[in-house]
Amino acid sequence: MSAEVERPTAVPAASNRLVAGLEECETDDRAPYVLNKSELRLLAIAGIGFFLDAYDLFIINQVALMLQFRYYGGQHLPSGLEGFIKAGANIGSVIGQFLFGYLADAFGRKAVYGKELMTIIFATIMCIAVPAYLGSEGVLIWVGVFRIVLGIGVGGDYPMSASITGDRASLRKRGTMLIYVFANQGWGSFVGSLMTMTVLACFKKSIDTNGQVYKVDAVWRIVVGLSLIPAFGTLYQRLTLPESTRFSKTRNAEADEAQVDVKEKELDIKKEEPATASNSSASGVPAQSEVELKKKAHIHEFLSYLSEWRHAKLLIGTALSWFLVDIAFYGINLNTSVVLQQIGFDGAGNNAWHKMFRIATGNLIITALGFVPGYYVTVLTVERLGRKFIQIQGFIMSSVFLAILAAKFHTLSTPAFIVCFALMQFFFNFGANATTYMYPAELFPTRYRAFAHGISAASGKAGAILASLAFNALSKKIGTPAVMWIFVGCNLFGAFVTFVCLPEVKGRDPDAIELEERRVARENARSVPNENIDAHITSGCKIGVERNSSPKRVSKLDLKSTPSQTSKSNKKRKAAPLAAIFQPKRSSPSPPPMQREPSLDDTPTPKRAKTSKDRLADVAPLAERMRPKTLDNLVGQEHLVGKGSLLRGLMESGSTGSMIFWGPPGSGKTTLARLLASHTSAAFTELSATSSGASEVRSVFESAKSQLKLTGRRTILFVDEIQRFNKAQQDLFLPYIENGWIELVGATTENPSFKLNGALLSRCRVFVLEKLTDEQIETILLQALRRLEPPAPSSAKPPSSPPPPPSSRSGSPILSQPVQPSSQYPQVTSRILASIASLAAGDARTALSLLELVISAPASIREEKLLESLKRSVSSRYDRSGEDRYDMISALHKSLRGSDGSAAMYWLARMLTAGEDPLYIARRLIVVASEDVGLADNSALPLAIATYTACQTIGVPECRINLAHCVAFLAEAPKSTRSYEAYNKAEEAAKEDSAVSVPMVIRNAPTKLMKDLGYGDGYAYNPAYAHPVHNEYLPLERQGHVFLKTEGDKSEKAWDERLLMRWEMRANGGRDWEGRSRVERNEMNMSRDRVAEDSKG
Known part of the structure; x- marks a missing residue:
């Protein structure tokens, strides 16, 4: 077997859809707005939340009108209470956005997701259950209070849905997915108006014809309560949604760093400040639970992250732009009655039903014209135009149409007003209303994403509260047009804030950027000023480096913290200056340290405390700890890594390409992959196909692509047990390998030609590892x-000539x-x-x-x-799904065919002791009975079938006796392949004669017509004759062909091993057949065949 198998590179097959397990994956040739099954499922789970958010938030305008007719005879609600019930949900939203944003980052998305929907369900039920006996003001206060509770759930859905979607979406489709989720806000408003019209239509006779206006109380309760249907339908999916891989990895890394920092701080304080109280921990503070440590670590890191202007500027930009757009957006949409009056849908007149129905119709028209189209234009263009452009043009264009409405508010015709208002709504949603939701989810790294989004969204809701409370009062004082001019100013200022504070985030990987920032912070020999870090990252870490910076006191804890943390030194601790640790020693001789003044050169390198990686290594199995660190220490596989070998040359040159290591377990596949990584500058990532799925693979691919763009470093992806991926999952690798974004190193114990996709195999070299010798x-x-x-003591005298390894x-x-x-x-x-x-x-x-x-x-x-x-303690190596199984059953079959009973019994025992299913062996014995014994002993097949039935009936371990009986019989039985060979020849002829007709003489003739046509004409019915008769049964083309040889035909390979043994013993003076070698036996068989040929001649 050759050491390397090189295969030519093939053109990748065109594939637009790849199904990996339960997940559907996409390649880069699909449009971002085309969603697969898993993305549609995610959209349904997260999008329903926004549907409910808009439904509950915007339905309040129509509910307020119904409460007017129910409790105030159609007159306006008290201004204070009207503002309270309209702003209540937004007040609660601010609380929910802060609260759930923090909880999602501190405790995980899975632990929190779904709780906001439970809050919405509870508050909705309480709103519609308001008792009528409370009176008009009591009902309004009740509804207002529980709309605040409702708002907490609605607000919590903003950071939760954004982080859930952002964590799971690929970079190429992240913006599209976020907008798809947010677009459900338009549908929620649309369906809210539609449901209002539908329920009102059901109550038309009661309210309009019969004048039972009090029944409007049932209308608003039904309209609000209908939102519970999709809420309950989505709740289970949210509560059972697993944690995303991206967040889990980020959280684990964060926990490890926080634990290491706390432990190192404790060690330092132990050395310098001995504890004085027995109830205090080594760090001098009371012992804290793990949860408290995590909470404090998260808050500390978030505040440290924001302490740098380049990070704080981003949060200011997202929060302020959201605040400004919501002033105008909610100021108008929570007070649409003013606008509806201008376009003739205010429901003028005293008829309650017609007024409510016309206002619901007006809201439906506004939503259909502006809301929904604007969202989906954003969906189609966000990955082409970018977020920043869409947000700025949205601010500017909505300002233009707001200015037109403000200037011509009382003079515009109704059609013109509708067009301007619809275009203004369109550019709100094809603009800042959509992109302000996206920006925090794409700007901030996963560990801070939800909290940053919650802060930004809360700022937006603060603007909505301000607008809802101030709109009515300002409209009465200065007029509606003047209020619209204020909205124009807010929008223009929002465009300026976006231009100054926010970058373009299309294709931006905030996790990769944060990782690079942390890596830069830990480069002890060089420092990058905070103000230069962005340019440093963009340039691939080549500019912005201060190589000769002034000495700076950096503690061990500081070296492990984030870039923002490095600026905050711990004044209680003393550590060697960073420059002193890395300053080269002077070449001139110097007196012993005890005889001169200490200097920077005498500062010893502090002993490094164990990191989490060290602690994990300490508990690793011996096999993991003993992995060779260099190629020279690798034992075995000389043909691959010996001097002058191909693989060694590739590894030493640093140009490896994609490859597959095929070899038995424990032969060094994983070790070779890690040694390969140590010989290159590429990033190295390990996955196991036994525990990873398509989502993890896609995450690695996106990370590798981002890192390649950001730093120019390629990624080597090592996939252990790669044969466990199915064919579709393997197809996922093709575009990334083809484009050179990753180099794949796969390890498999199975034959790659059987287990790996041909397209993937053609892009990889295959290196075969040999089994290690004893x-x-x-x-x-x-x-x-x-x-x-253990190492020898320093005082021990070294040996003069150490023994060679x-x-x-x-x-x-x-x-x-x-x-x-x-x-x-x-x-x-x-x-x-x-x-x-x-x-x-x-x-x-x-x-x-x-x-x-x-x-x-x-x-x-x-x-x-x-x-x-x-x-x-040693388990069997037998794998019932691998090659061993088929190799052993083949060995058993061939031993039976060769009438070697001892070998057959051995392989039977090997398979049974390894745990093989007895029925699998019994099925093969049935095949042997017909294929190999055949006509030589017709009792073999009934015995084999009886053995199968016995195995079914009595099971293990007793059925091993039945199997042994059958194996012994088949091994000693005479062999004949006449029937098997006859069928094979007949099958070949049948494939060639697919169009040959059945001879007329042997055709069936059940009708008179068929007999008249000659069917069966001349057929001699054998039982009717006392002597043998002959019919021509083969077609004309095959007459004379012999498929089944006669029993006496000496050319067939039917022989009795026992008879042959006796014949050979007589021919060789009684020498036993068992005492002969394999070569001697084969020679005797050939001699036997020659005798048969002579007798035939």
Whole structure:
């Protein structure tokens, strides 16, 4: 078998849809607005929330009108109470946006998502359950209070849905997905008006004809209560939505860093400030729970993040622009009655039903003309035009139409007013109303995304509250046109804020940017000023570096913190200056440190505290800790990594390309992949196909693509057990490998030609790893023992000539001399090591795991007991879904065919002890009975079928006796392949004769017409004759062909092994057949065949 198999690169197959498991994936040739199944599901879960948000927020205008007719005879509600019920939801939204935004980042999306919808459901039920006996003011206060509670849930949905969508969407479609979710706001407003019209139509007779105006109380309760249907329909999906991979990874990394920082701080304070109170922790503060630590760490990091102007400017930009757009947007949409009056849909007149119905119709028209179209134009263009352009033009264009309305408010014709108002609404939604929702979800990294979005959204709702409370009062004082001029000014100022404070975020990966910021902060030898960090990142970390910065006191904790944290030194702790740690030593001789004044050169490098990575390494299995760090330390695979080999040359050149490592377990596939990463400057990412899905793979791809754009570093993706991915999931790799965005290194224990997609295989080199020999396993074990030995004391005299290390590549035995038991591991002997090497069967991981078991055993344990335990601890290598299964069943079949009963019994036992299903073996025995024994012994097939029935009836372990019986019989039975070979020949002829007709003589003739046509004419019915008769049964084209040979035909390979053995024993003076070698047996068989040919002649 060759060491490397190189395959030519093929053109990728055109594929627009790839189904990976339950998720549907897309390639880059699909338009961003085309959604797949998983994206549609996410849209349904997150979008329904916004549908309900708009439904509940904007329906209040029509509910307020109904409350006028129910409690105030159609007169206006008291201005204070009207403002309270209209602003109540927005007041609650501010609370909900802050609260849920913080909780989503601190405790996770999964822990919080769905609770905001439960709040909405509770508040809606309480609103429609308001008791009528409270009176007019009591009902308004009740509704207003629970609309505040409703607003808490509605507000919580803003950061939750934005972060849920932003965490799961790919960079290429993130903006589109966010707008799709937000666009449900337009549908919520539209359906709210439509439901109002529908319910009013149902009550037309009662309210309009019969004059029962009090029944409007039922109308508003039904209209509000209808929102519970989609709410309950979505609640379960939200509560069971799993945590996103992106957030989980970010949170784990954050927790590790926070824990390391706290532990290092405790260690430093322990050294400098001994604890004085018994109830205090080592850090001098009371012990805190893990949850409190996480909360404080999150708040501290968020505030530190915002302490830098470049981050604070982004939050100011998102919050202020949202505040300004909501002043105008909600100022108009929460007071549409003024606008409806201008366009003739104010419901003038005293008829309550007609007035309510006309206002609902007017709201429907406004929504249909401006709301919904604006959202979907944004969906179609956001990934082309970008967020910043859409937001600025939206501010400006809505200002233009607002200015027209303000200037001509009383003089515009109704059609012109409708057109201007619709265009203003269109540019609100094809503009700032949509993009202000997107910006926080795309600007801020995952760990701060929800809280930053909540702060921005709360600022917007503050503008909405201001507008809803001030609109009526200002309209009465200065007039509606003057209020609209104020809205014009807000919009223009919003365009200016967007231009100054907000960058374009199309294709921006905030997590990659934050990661780069943290990496820069940890570069101890160089520093980047905060004001230059953006230019530094954009330039691929090449500009903005101060190589000769002034000495700066940086503690160990500071070196591990974020860029914002590095500026805040801990004054209680003392540490060596950063410049002193890395300053080169002077070449001139100097007196001992104790005889001169200390200087910077004498500052010792502080001992590094263990990080979370170190602690994880300490508890890793021995096989993981003993992985070779260099190619020279790798044992085995000389054909791949030896001097002058292809793979070694590729690794040393740093130009590897995509490749597949195929080899048995424990042969070094993962080790080779990690060594490959250490020889390149590329980022290295590991995934396991057993625990990762399409979403994780897509996340790695997007990260790799962003990192390549940002820093120019390519990514090597190592996928262990890559054969576990199905064909469609493997297709997901194709465009990224083809474009060079990643280099794939796959590891598999299965034959790649069977398990991997041909298109993927054609883009990768295949390197075959060989099974390790026992000698190589023993070398690995000895190396591990040497590394586990404690270091010799510094006072010990080094040996004059240290013994050379054992050969790691030659494979020569290294245990010819007994291993001397060490004082640390006396239980490890030569016999134990040899037993481990034998039991490992070429698997270095298994060998090291067994060695770990031995060294952890008590030193007093007897060697025999230890050997027995080792044998019991090794599991079978047999894989019922892999090649081993088919190899062994093939060995059993061939042993039976060759009448080797001993070999057949051995392979049967191997399969049963490995846990194979007895019915699988029994099915194969049925095949052997017909294929190999066949006509030589017709009792073989009934016995095989009876064996299958017995296995079904009695099961394991007793059915092994039935299988052994059948195997013994089939092995000793004479063999004949006459029927099998006859069918094969007939099948070949049948494929060639697909158009050949059945001879007339043997055709069926059930009718008179068919008999008249000659069907069956001349057929001799055999039972009617006392002597044999002959009909021509083959078609004319095949007459004379022999498919089934006669029993006496010597050319067939039917023979009885036992008869042959007796014949050979007589021919060779009684020498036993069993005593002959394989070559001698084959020669005897050939001699037998020659005798058969001679007798035939």
